[in-house]
Amino acid sequence: MTTLDQAKSTARDTVATRMGDLSQWTRTIWDYGETAWREYKSCAFYVDLLRREGFEVEEGSGGMPTAFCATWSNGEGPTIGGYAEYDGIPGNCQAAEPKQGPRPGLGPHAGGHTDPHSALGMGALGGFLATKAAMEKHDIKGTLKFFGEPAEKVRGSKPIHAAAGYYDDLDAALSFHPFYMAPLCNTVRWDTHCGVGYGVIYEFTCDTPETWMAGGDGSPIPASHAAARAPGATDALMMMYNAAKALREHVMAPGQSWSMNETIISHGQATADNIPAQIAQIQYFIRISEVEDAEHVIRGLDHFAENAARMNHCSWRRHWVAKSRPGLANHAISAATYANLETVGAPVWGEEAKTFARAIQTELGLEPMAEPFLPMISELKDPEAAEAEMRHILPPSQRHFTSDDYTEFCWHAPTVRLYIGRPALTAPSGFAYPAWAMNAMGGHSACIDPMVEVAAQVLAMTALDVLMDAELLAMAQAEFRDRTGGGVGGDKWIAPLCDHEPPIHFRWPEYVTTARGEDWVIPTVPRQGD
Known part of the structure; x- marks a missing residue:
């Protein structure tokens, strides 16, 4: 077994050992349900946690109160970037229960996690903590740079971090997102990345x-x-x-x-x-x-x-x-990431998760299924096959599709976009599940943890590839230079577009504390019979 293989084994073991923590932390952020630019508790939770894990943390990075930049180094070597997101969406307050209803003490208009960013962030953090453990055990040189990125739902923080120079020292960047759109499930983006x-x-x-x-003339004031x-x-x-x-x-x-x-x-x-x-x-x-x-x-x-x-x-x-900015492909680092996903395998859901899923189906008047989850969430998808399916629905002249601001990393370092299956239910013909059903599974540990665990393992393995495989890193950076016309500042490079201050002073929805207690900006209306 090579040193790289040994390091990857250490990382995977670390993820498995710490899944209890990662599960609890995921649920904590999910329960906070904070929304864009107002993720006060979520950000503080990450900052405290990362400091306890040995990272140096800059709070309020880029002038954003709910952003951070955490750094840990084990000596001179490549610098790997990654991030957590933790903003939810107003109007999606759902309890982790197999029936529609808000979290206790709140109304349905409060914030909640839909993607869910609560699990996105912990999957990424789990990968970086596992990478750190492997670096310490095997004396692997390099630096980990982990960002807290608020307000992704309004594409808020990454353009600001990029324009302020926070990504300039990265040698590679890792981006992960829960599956949300076929065919991007248990795969990586290949050529068609997100747009502007x-x-x-x-x-x-x-x-x-x-x-x-x-x-x-008879009016004593300018306008009566x-x-x-x-x-x-x-x-x-x-x-x-x-x-x-x-x-x-x-x-x-x-x-x-x-x-x-x-x-x-x-x-x-x-x-x-x-x-x-x-x-x-x-x-x-x-x-x-x-x-x-x-x-x-x-x-x-x-x-x-x-x-x-x-x-x-x-x-x-x-x-x-x-x-x-729009995204930029990097086949070298993407292929390495997918190879790691092939090694780990797609997430698998156990009987506790299936029981929860069947309870949702029963609540909605459906016959509960023996296998309630979509088959695709436990199947790997070849990146080039996924690319071909996506291109089939797009005009040939359209280079990018959908939008997400991970694309900001792409213009500063070779970047991979990884998608891991999240719990999604098989629907009978002609039936569409309401949004609350998927949101509820995002807060139920047995449903969401398999995705977090796979993502953390794959991210850690890829980070170790970049840190230890000089040939891979050289290939990824050569491709980056070619696609940008010479690297940062090249003739095909797109400079940061952000020329504005963080838009933190607007009346963004948030949780407030009043004489009534903690509430949402739209007051919680008592339900009939309460």
Whole structure:
């Protein structure tokens, strides 16, 4: 057995030994259910844990209160980057139970984990802790750099970390995500990586309503209460909302696969019916293939915002939330990662998980199945076969598909994107499971732990490959230089797009503590009979 094989064996044993911890930690983050830019408890949990594990941790990295950068070194050698995400989604509060219902003490509108990032982060952390254990035991030189990346759901932190130089010293980066879209299950991305993600908030303010219509000569104030009031910010927001729906038909060429979704961040602020709304904010998020396409859409949104403001006696501003670059393939490190996945094997679910899954089926009025889980979550998928299936649904000219900001790492070091199967249920013909069913399994240890364990083992093995196999690292970096036209700064390299401060001061949904106790920004409404 080679030293590399011995190190990988140590790493896999470490993951197995620490699965009790990883399981408990996964559930802790899942229970917090914190959302973008407000992951206070989740971040603090990671920071404390990493320090106890011997890492040096910078809190608030990149000017983001819920981000961190943790570093551990065993001497001069390659630097490997990885990360945890820990933001959930508002409106997805679900208990780890086989029936629909929020976590105790909360309403359904509170935050919850859907992907789930709670398990994504612990799968990655488990891999890095196992790598560290192998490095210590076998005296392997190198540095581990583990990031806390908040607000992935709005592509928030990685563009900021990248622009601030946090990824500049990486020799390779490892990205893991639970399976969420066929055929990307128990495989790695090959050529078609995620595309551009642009997030932007348009703010309308009605600062001078008195100039909308002057009062009559007999009015002692600029605009009397009987006079018509200025339309104001809410009217501008609604006009923007409706007008922007035209973008899909009139901005992008037919056939392009892209999306744009909106969220109202805040509105109103009026104190009486005849006082116009002073401020309103609407957020748009654009998932698209290329940077120039995203810029084109922004120009269209700017046009709508300008006209909506003008027609409703408002001013407007554009605030950036995210500017993430498209992904960049690296076959060398991806092939090595998939080889490790072949060694470990796909996750396997036991009887306790199946019992939970059958209880969900019974709750939904279905006949419980002997094998309730989708077969694909326990099957490996060859990366090139997955690539061919994905390309089948895309126009030949479209280079990227969907959006995730792991792509920021791709422009600073060879990066792999790993997908591991998560619990998903087989559906009878014509039936679609509600979202709560998958969310509930993300919090049930027997359901989610098999994915965490496999991910941790594969990530650790790949990190050790990069640290110990000089030929592999040289191949991956040569490919990186070729794809970027010379490496960082090359003629095909895309520099960080982020030119804005962390958007942490907006009214992002969060948990609050009031005289009622801990609650969500949308108050918990007692259910009938409570």
